[in-house]
Every structure is written in C-alpha cells, then in structure tokens.
Amino acid sequence: MLQRSTEILRDLIAFPTISADSNFEMILYMAGLLEEAGARCEVMSSACGTKANLFATLGPDRNGGILLSGHSDVVPVADQAWTHDPFEMIERDGLLYGRGTCDMKGFIAAALAMAPHFAKRIAERPMHFAFTYDEEVGCLGARQLADDLSARGLVPGIAIIGEPTEMRIIDGHKGCNEYSTHFNGLAGHGSLPDHGVNAVEYAVRYLNHLLGLKDALRARAPKNSPFDPPWTTVNVGALTGGVAHNVIAPSAQVDWEMRPVQTGDAEFVKESLQTYCETVLLPKMKEVHPGAMITTEVIGEVVGLMPTEDNEARRIVSELTGANSCDVVAFGTEAGLFQALGTDVVVCGPGSIEQAHKADEFLALEQLSQCLTMLERLGARLG
Structure with a gap:
C-alpha cells in the first residue's frame, strides 16, 4: 500500500x-x-x-x-x-x-x-x-x-x-480572520496638509486603536484556555500607501489578522473598530473631503x-x-x-x-x- x-x-x-x-x-x-x-x-x-x-x-x-x-x-x-x-x-x-x-x-x-x-x-x-x-x-x-x-x-x-x-x-x-482595510482620502501638496486628507495618517490612527485592543483581549482570555498564548491575538501584516514624499497620501491599505479563541472576541474587535471609524476617523476625514471612505475587505474568516x-x-x-x-x-x-x-x-x-x-x-x-x-x-x- x-x-x-x-x-x-x-x-x-x-x-x-x-x-x-x-x-x-x-x-x-x-x-x-x-x-x-x-x-x-x-x-x-x-x-x-x-x-x-x-x-x-x-x-x-x-x-x-x-x-x-x-x-x-x-x-x-x-x-x-x-x-x-x-x-x-x-x-x-x-x-x-x-x-x-x-x-x-x-x-x-x-x-x-x-x-x-x-x-x-x-x-x-x-x-x-x-x-x-x-x-x-x-x-x-x-x-x-x-x-x-x-x-x-x-x-x-x-x-x-x-x-x-x-x-x-x-x-x-484558534480561528484565523484576515482583513484588508482601505483608506481613501484626498491628495494635495505636502506643504498644505489641511487642504487634503492623508490616508496614511488615518491608517496609522486606525492601527493604534487596533493595537490598543491587545490588553482588552488578553483580559478576555477564557479560564483554562489550552492555547498558547491563551488569548485572542492581533497582528499587522502590512501598511502601504502614498505616492511621494511631498504629496498628501490619497490612499492607504492595512493588512491585518486576528486569531480568536472564542467567537465573541472577533465581534468585540470588529465592533470596536467600526465604532472608532464612524465616530472619530470618518467625521474628521469628511470635514475636508465628503467622499473620504474607510472600507474593510474580508479576506477570510476561518472558524476555530x-x-x-x-x-x-x-x-x-x-x-x-x-x-x-x-x-x-x-x-x-x-x-x-x-x-x-x-x-x-x-x-x-x-x-x-x-x-x-x-x-x-x-x-x-x-x-x-x-x-x-x-x-x-x-x-x-x-x-
């Protein structure tokens, strides 16, 4: 055989x-x-x-x-x-x-x-x-x-x-959820930052919020979790965007993942990011450019x-x-x-x-x- x-x-x-x-x-x-x-x-x-x-x-x-x-x-x-x-x-x-x-x-x-x-x-x-x-x-x-x-x-x-x-x-x-979050801003001359919407800057703020959830996820770890580490993790795979040193970046993309130990953690992360975008990031972006957008593409959500x-x-x-x-x-x-x-x-x-x-x-x-x-x-x- x-x-x-x-x-x-x-x-x-x-x-x-x-x-x-x-x-x-x-x-x-x-x-x-x-x-x-x-x-x-x-x-x-x-x-x-x-x-x-x-x-x-x-x-x-x-x-x-x-x-x-x-x-x-x-x-x-x-x-x-x-x-x-x-x-x-x-x-x-x-x-x-x-x-x-x-x-x-x-x-x-x-x-x-x-x-x-x-x-x-x-x-x-x-x-x-x-x-x-x-x-x-x-x-x-x-x-x-x-x-x-x-x-x-x-x-x-x-x-x-x-x-x-x-x-x-x-x-x-664990599960494995992969996403690409896209930021669409407004290009302009780098000497006039208030006249554009820098997509890279907003992507960085988004990442800071995402990474700030790590402590909360650690605290949510189930008792006697068999995994190593026992909590849901997040990882940033890539941040890309911009066209030149002196141009306000019109677009950016963040590739990131999380590995949930329980389904509630995935919802916690996604809801927190959505709320942050809707109440903090997007209002500031749209003050300058009403067409500014933040969209998240689901690459894959693999259940654990x-x-x-x-x-x-x-x-x-x-x-x-x-x-x-x-x-x-x-x-x-x-x-x-x-x-x-x-x-x-x-x-x-x-x-x-x-x-x-x-x-x-x-x-x-x-x-x-x-x-x-x-x-x-x-x-x-x-x-």
Whole structure:
C-alpha cells in the first residue's frame, strides 16, 4: 500500500494547484480513482467556475459516517530557493520532496490508495471523502462544501482532517480572520496638509486603536484556555500607501489578522473598530473631503476548532493510532467548519507543519506509512 500511495502522491504533486490557479484537473483525477473504487462522486464547481470541491461516498446513502478531508491547493513557489522542480516529486534518503507533499497531498494520496480497501469492508456506516479548493486563502472551498452539506442535511458523524501533525491527534486550534482595510482620502501638496486628507495618517490612527485592543483581549482570555498564548491575538501584516514624499497620501491599505479563541472576541474587535471609524476617523476625514471612505475587505474568516469533552473522532483515532493524548496547535485548518455542522472532528495527518510552505518541502516515508496504518485499522472497523 505504501508503494501505491507514493505513486498517487507523485501524480498529485505534478498538478500545480497553487491557490491562484485552477484545481480542476487534480479534482477529476481524484474522482476517477474514487469511482474505480466504487464511490459516488460529486464535483462541485466554485462560483467563478475555475475551481471545484470533490465530495465522494462509499457505502449507504445515509446521514452520519466517517469523513476523510483534505485541501487540494498549495502555496506558491515563487521566490523560493528550490533545488529541483517543485512539481516533480523526488525521493531521497526516505524523504519525498515536492510542493504539497506534507501540506497536504500526502494524506490525500493515502486516503485515495485506501479507497478500494474501504469499499470491500463498508457495512452500515458510509465513508466520505472531501477534497476542497482554496484552503490556503481563507478555506473558501470548505465553506462552500459545508453550506452544501448543511443544505442537504448531511452531517458526517466524525471527520479526520489530514493536515500535517506528525500523526499527533489535534482537537483544537484558534480561528484565523484576515482583513484588508482601505483608506481613501484626498491628495494635495505636502506643504498644505489641511487642504487634503492623508490616508496614511488615518491608517496609522486606525492601527493604534487596533493595537490598543491587545490588553482588552488578553483580559478576555477564557479560564483554562489550552492555547498558547491563551488569548485572542492581533497582528499587522502590512501598511502601504502614498505616492511621494511631498504629496498628501490619497490612499492607504492595512493588512491585518486576528486569531480568536472564542467567537465573541472577533465581534468585540470588529465592533470596536467600526465604532472608532464612524465616530472619530470618518467625521474628521469628511470635514475636508465628503467622499473620504474607510472600507474593510474580508479576506477570510476561518472558524476555530474548539476542544470538547465528548469527541467520538478523538476516541476512535486514539484507538487507531495508540496515542493516549491530544493537543492544540497555532495554525488554522478547515476543521472548525465541519465541527459547526455538528460533526466530531480531529486533525491528524502525516508530515510536519515545520516543512509546510517552505522550499524543498518534504514528507518522510515513515510518516506516510504511519498514516496508512491508521487508515488500514480504520478500514478494519468498517465492517
């Protein structure tokens, strides 16, 4: 089974599914493999029509069941010092190199290789496969898939999200909300600052208010929060704007994020910023230029995965792997979207997040083997 998984992984790596590009060819390839195993496959196009999710089922057409999920997209390779073609998998010293090997085509390859094994053992509990688009830019595909499943009333009983955790069981992570806030002011000569609206200056005031919320967020940390740090964090990624030293900046943009430990924190931050803009910044801007604006673009709002006392997925995966502990992580996944449906979810997959998004990304064969062992044991339970 390891050889078959490696063959499939080689094929998957050859699809350059960077988030900015289409993933259709890879989706159709995976659908073909699952159909050969007897699965019923649905290719669900994105609104733009250039990307798609794949949802497939082995076994009875009923609610519940087990879901194996992964994202098809990968991050760009531009400006990274790769020592070989990132979209050609290379095996060396027990490591499989290529963009997406650990994040997260290795898990997908293992799941696809195991599909015929699952098909022979399915009894009353269906096995679902969900492979999504655009996880790396806001979990866009998984959000669409979750809406589709909710609309049809299909809720998987448990889900295993195969992000790289070195096969550790993860039952919690923070949310990840990313925004770009745009400031439109009025250009003018730098010697006459009162005759214009300096968008950069107002962006700085906005940032000062945002960063001033850090202490309040720290004080809002839930008791016994398992996260590190235990409170909701905010981060400023970039501030851009202006055209020249002697020109009043007509526009500016702030790229920022927050990682909520609880949904109320996200609302607290957004409401505080909105109130500050409406009562302080915009009135001053519009005194000079009625057309001045502040708008916030939502890049992505990825819900967190909250640890729960009763989690069937955690119990089953613990039995499959022999692990008697679980953990939380800092990075985000699609897991919270499935949890919101009412599914018990864990994150567990081969590879290390330390290798993700880097040049010469790799997955150890030993990790892939451990993943296959877990899935083989899962297959044995299906009957």
